[in-house]
Amino acid sequence: MNLQAPFQSPARAADPREARRQIREGLHTGHTAGLAPGYLQGNLVILPAEHALDFFRFCQRNPKPCPLVGVSDTGNPDLFTLGTDVDIRTDVPSYNIFRDGVLTESVPDIKALWGEDSVAFVIGCSFTFEQALVTDGIRLRHWDDDTTVSMYRTSIQTTPAGPFRGEMVVSMRPMTMANAIKAAAITARFPHAHGAPVHIGDPAQIGIADIAKPDFGDPTPIEDGEVPVFWACGVTPQRTVLEAKLPLVITHTPGHMLVTDIPGYEAGGG
Amino acid sequence: MNLQAPFQSPARAADPREARRQIREGLHTGHTAGLAPGYLQGNLVILPAEHALDFFRFCQRNPKPCPLVGVSDTGNPDLFTLGTDVDIRTDVPSYNIFRDGVLTESVPDIKALWGEDSVAFVIGCSFTFEQALVTDGIRLRHWDDDTTVSMYRTSIQTTPAGPFRGEMVVSMRPMTMANAIKAAAITARFPHAHGAPVHIGDPAQIGIADIAKPDFGDPTPIEDGEVPVFWACGVTPQRTVLEAKLPLVITHTPGHMLVTDIPGYEAGGG
Numbered sequence: 001m002n003l004q005a006p007f008q009s010p011a012r013a014a015d016p017r018e019a020r021r022q023i024r025e026g027l028h029t030g031h032t033a034g035l036a037p038g039y040l041q042g043n044l045v046i047l048p049a050e051h052a053l054d055f056f057r058f059c060q061r062n063p064k065p066c067p068l069v070g071v072s073d074t075g076n077p078d079l080f081t082l083g084t085d086v087d088i089r090t091d092v093p094s095y096n097i098f099r100d101g102v103l104t105e106s107v108p109d110i111k112a113l114w115g116e117d118s119v120a121f122v123i124g125c126s127f128t129f130e131q132a133l134v135t136d137g138i139r140l141r142h143w144d145d146d147t148t149v150s151m152y153r154t155s156i157q158t159t160p161a162g163p164f165r166g167e168m169v170v171s172m173r174p175m176t177m178a179n180a181i182k183a184a185a186i187t188a189r190f191p192h193a194h195g196a197p198v199h200i201g202d203p204a205q206i207g208i209a210d211i212a213k214p215d216f217g218d219p220t221p222i223e224d225g226e227v228p229v230f231w232a233c234g235v236t237p238q239r240t241v242l243e244a245k246l247p248l249v250i251t252h253t254p255g256h257m258l259v260t261d262i263p264g265y266e267a268g269g270g
Numbered sequence: 271m272n273l274q275a276p277f278q279s280p281a282r283a284a285d286p287r288e289a290r291r292q293i294r295e296g297l298h299t300g301h302t303a304g305l306a307p308g309y310l311q312g313n314l315v316i317l318p319a320e321h322a323l324d325f326f327r328f329c330q331r332n333p334k335p336c337p338l339v340g341v342s343d344t345g346n347p348d349l350f351t352l353g354t355d356v357d358i359r360t361d362v363p364s365y366n367i368f369r370d371g372v373l374t375e376s377v378p379d380i381k382a383l384w385g386e387d388s389v390a391f392v393i394g395c396s397f398t399f400e401q402a403l404v405t406d407g408i409r410l411r412h413w414d415d416d417t418t419v420s421m422y423r424t425s426i427q428t429t430p431a432g433p434f435r436g437e438m439v440v441s442m443r444p445m446t447m448a449n450a451i452k453a454a455a456i457t458a459r460f461p462h463a464h465g466a467p468v469h470i471g472d473p474a475q476i477g478i479a480d481i482a483k484p485d486f487g488d489p490t491p492i493e494d495g496e497v498p499v500f501w502a503c504g505v506t507p508q509r510t511v512l513e514a515k516l517p518l519v520i521t522h523t524p525g526h527m528l529v530t531d532i533p534g535y536e537a538g539g540g
Contacts, residue, residue, distance in 0.1 A: 053319070
């Protein structure tokens with residue numbers, strides 16, 4: 001996820017409704033990191049209804065990489081379960097359009113593409129738990145260095161549903177083992193933001209040959225006394241959907257999420 | 271839920287695969303309380319595919335009354351995500367058949383009714399968290415008295431999806447406030463078994479006029495020093511589906527659940 005696009009916003013809105021208004025009116029076109037802190041942000045996948053039931057199953061069967069936080073009615077762009085006046089056609093700063101699995105363009109709204117049979121899925125993302133880790137005193141190297149988190153393909157297989165299948169993609173954050181244990185306990189409280197780690201330590205055990213060479217994002221040096229900690233990553237459902245090569249799939253542009261009205265902690269509650 | 275049917279089983283199987291084998295072969299026809307202790311049991315709702323996407327949404331939007339633990343592929347009776355060799359046509363001791371919202375019969379298998387377009391939804395139930403409460407020393411009056419838990423219609427509205435809507439049904443267990451606080455913390459760890467309570471104390475606040483007159487189940491006396499503790503109840507999705515008056519809906523017969531291979535604690539994990 002490229003989080004390094006320059007800020008293009010009058011000011012980082014603290015209120016999620018104000019953030020969406022700025023996005024909708026074209027006043028905020030950059031990434032959403034730091035917008036409406038404490039509110040859940042989500043990844044977006046829009047599919048035609050004929051594939052929605054299988055994708056719903058895929059998310060239900062793979063909750064760590066695909067923690068569903070909201071699903072639209074068919075053809076209705078109002079995601080009323082995620083906030084007041086959320087129009088999924090306009091309220092994400094940038095959308096990626098994929099045809100037959102190939103990225104054809106990035107656009108600032110999808111008014112022309114949303115149809116009667118469109119279904120929008122919003123999936124929790126790691127912003128939520130990263131905020132909790134930093135609040136609890138665990139430093140994140142990619143925050144300190146302003147890089148994109150390291151992501152890797154693994155040998156962990158997802159549970160398939162219809163055309164959706166494939167390996168899990170994970171993100172990696174290096175830290176001391178003491179912090180890894182603490183981070184496991186903290187993130188377990190956020191099942192809607194990928195939950196507890198899927199692995200700590202030896203990358204080879206989950207099929208990662210070279211930790212210095214991530215498949216996505218930037219490399220992250222692992223310093224003496226640190227272990228790599230791996231979490232299921234929201235890139236998993238995106239890759240899965242693209243590899244199914246559907247005629248039309250719409251996602252958010254990486255880093256440009258939907259800002260919801262849901263407090264981050266609420267989504268993790270019991 | 272009528273849990274008072276006599277045991278009709280050669281022995282209470284401790285292993286979930288053995289429990290399902292006995293059920294499949296007609297050796298166990300009674301309720302499933304106490305079968306395969308420690309393994310998650312589930313409520314069952316089977317719908318035609320045309321209504322499956324809306325019911326999936328209803329469950330996603332109302333996770334406390336409708337905690338989904340598994341969903342079949344369309345037309346495939348093998349619920350492979352819930353265990354080894356689970357055949358949803360035969361592995362529940364008794365099924366209720368509803369036509370246009372009316373119970374027409376209870377049958378020991380649904381081989382003749384399962385079709386190419388059938389989709390089975392399995393929803394977590396309170397057995398899981400009740401075991402945890404009792405293990406942690408909280409006595410449950412309906413266990414001690416061998417009655418059915420008290421259930422009530424409330425003024426709490428579910429979030430609708432397509433034809434599925436209506437009020438939440440809750441179950442009630444009386445206990446001291448000290449135990450209620452402990453029970454809230456314990457059940458919060460079981461989001462797949464209705465999670466934390468939806469209310470503690472004054473029944474009128476959730477629209478219950480007379481706590482002595484449950485809408486379903488048996489009355490449960492509240493003794494001096496006790497408060498009523500309310501949890502979202504799996505009767506909610508059943509009532510919702512029946513009130514939609516679909517031509518054919520199949521559920522488990524109350525108390526006669528699907529026994530899965532999922533350890534109870536795992537389903538509650540992060």
